[in-house]
Amino acid sequence: xTPIIVFILVNDVSHVVLLGTTGMxxxxxxxxxxxxxHQRKMIQNQLAIRKxxxxxxxxxxxxxxxxxxxxxxxxxxxxxxxxxxLLAAARLHLNENLFSLAPNDQRESIGHVKEIIxxxxxxxxxxxxxxxxxxxxxxxxxxxxxxxxxxLNTSGAxxxxxxxxNNEKRFDPEKEASIFRVIQELLNNILKHSKASFIQLEQKPxxxxxxxxxxxxxxxxxxxxxxxxxxxxxxxxxxxxQSRMKLLSGKINxxxxxxxxxxxxxxxxxx
Amino acid sequence: xxxxxxxxxxxxxxxxxxxLSINDYNQAFYTPMELSFFSFFFYHKIEYPSFKKLNIAIxxxxxxxxxxxSEESWGSLFDSVPTTIESIIIISYCILFFFQEINKPxxxxxxxxxxxxxxSALFLYMSGNFYIYMYAANALLQEEFIxxxxxxxxxxxxxxxxxxxxxxxxxxIRRLDNIASSKEIQM
Numbered sequence: 001x002t003p004i005i006v007f008i009l010v011n012d013v014s015h016v017v018l019l020g021t022t023g024m025x026x027x028x029x030x031x032x033x034x035x036x037x038h039q040r041k042m043i044q045n046q047l048a049i050r051k052x053x054x055x056x057x058x059x060x061x062x063x064x065x066x067x068x069x070x071x072x073x074x075x076x077x078x079x080x081x082x083x084x085x086l087l088a089a090a091r092l093h094l095n096e097n098l099f100s101l102a103p104n105d106q107r108e109s110i111g112h113v114k115e116i117i118x119x120x121x122x123x124x125x126x127x128x129x130x131x132x133x134x135x136x137x138x139x140x141x142x143x144x145x146x147x148x149x150x151x152l153n154t155s156g157a158x159x160x161x162x163x164x165x166n167n168e169k170r171f172d173p174e175k176e177a178s179i180f181r182v183i184q185e186l187l188n189n190i191l192k193h194s195k196a197s198f199i200q201l202e203q204k205p206x207x208x209x210x211x212x213x214x215x216x217x218x219x220x221x222x223x224x225x226x227x228x229x230x231x232x233x234x235x236x237x238x239x240x241x242q243s244r245m246k247l248l249s250g251k252i253n254x255x256x257x258x259x260x261x262x263x264x265x266x267x268x269x270x271x
Numbered sequence: 272x273x274x275x276x277x278x279x280x281x282x283x284x285x286x287x288x289x290x291l292s293i294n295d296y297n298q299a300f301y302t303p304m305e306l307s308f309f310s311f312f313f314y315h316k317i318e319y320p321s322f323k324k325l326n327i328a329i330x331x332x333x334x335x336x337x338x339x340x341s342e343e344s345w346g347s348l349f350d351s352v353p354t355t356i357e358s359i360i361i362i363s364y365c366i367l368f369f370f371q372e373i374n375k376p377x378x379x380x381x382x383x384x385x386x387x388x389x390x391s392a393l394f395l396y397m398s399g400n401f402y403i404y405m406y407a408a409n410a411l412l413q414e415e416f417i418x419x420x421x422x423x424x425x426x427x428x429x430x431x432x433x434x435x436x437x438x439x440x441x442x443x444i445r446r447l448d449n450i451a452s453s454k455e456i457q458m
Contacts, residue, residue, distance in 0.1 A: 013416055021423055
């Protein structure tokens with residue numbers, strides 16, 4: 001009897017040990033392999049995200065360079081086509097005045113030169129104002145935005161209104177210029193593409209951040225379509241908005257209000 | 272390397288004087304010493320603050336238990352209960368270490384790190400020997416079991432030592448890889 005029990009016991013223990021060890025080994029190797037493959041997958045995902053971000057950065061940088069280049073070309077064209085001929089005309093008048101005209105005609109010629117120089121001064125002032133609006137520089141973002149909306153309103157093409165809670169509050173000049181450019185670009189896009197009949201800019205109450213809400217009744221964008229267009233080769237203006245908001249560490253959301261069916265652009269910028 | 276040297280010396284002494292029995296403090300305290308050694312390793316590698324406190328508490332509790340156990344089981348064939356507890360503790364630490372590593376934002380592959388291989392070797396060794404440790408105290412008198420014990424323990428002991436040896440060369444392999452990749456860049 002006893003040898004049979006010992007045999008069964010030995011066999012049982014051996015089987016249990018062998019099966020148990022195999023099971024433990026499979027579990028241990030499975031877990032190690034899972035950890036390795038999971039981490040590989042995570043790293044690959046991270047690399048893909050990094051690559052995507054680098055690509056986005058490159059697109060934004062290219063957009064910024066292209067935008068600078070466009071601005072330079074516009075200034076160059078304005079100076080060359082408008083200021084250049086005016087100054088050349090003034091030079092001609094002066095030449096004639098100094099060398100060939102009779103002293104009686106000189107007064108009339110000097111009057112012409114004065115008119116041309118005044119015109120040139122106006123032109124250069126306009127170019128300068130388009131680069132940095134004087135209201136923005138002197139009175140801040142709220143005044144510059146109000147001024148811009150007022151000009152739009154008086155043009156009669158669209159109803160435009162702008163409400164700021166605190167007109168006197170000033171931000172860092174570079175920040176103000178960037179926010180102003182974003183608003184300007186958004187307005188340009190709305191005027192060009194949306195066929196809206198009204199635009200409304202409103203500062204929402206927030207103690208820390210600057211929260212702005214731009215609303216219009218035309219055809220607009222949602223955040224998804226904004227991102228798609230900004231990633232495409234044509235969306236230079238949208239890319240500029242994206243890069244400026246990134247520089248400001250701000251957020252921008254494009255939504256369609258389900259109640260009013262108006263398109264809304266919400267900007268949240270740290271003060 | 273230190274661990275292997277200590278293990279070799281203690282194992283040698285035990286095999287010569289007292290093979291397969293707890294009749295010596297040297298043999299009785301080997302398991303808690305081994306656990307303390309690996310707990311020290313995990314104490315530095317696992318960064319959860321609560322783990323560090325738990326680790327110390329477990330070590331103290333284990334030493335107290337060993338003192339009681341060695342008095343109770345003096346002369347028994349194998350310290351199955353302490354080694355099984357030690358296996359469970361170390362397997363849990365290994366799983367916790369892996370859990371911590373997969374939750375970290377990774378910058379390099381895990382298998383290029385020495386820690387990963389040390390923990391994997393320990394994990395395989397403890398998992399593989401878990402069942403034979405559990406049954407050893409009662410079944411080591413049976414010849415059939417001794418054979419199985421020797422084979423399984425030998426295999427996992429060898430695997431662990433092979434991995435530990437490989438770890439010693441891992442920094443050199445990585446250095447060689449770096450040199451090779453920098454040469455490729457220069458070309």
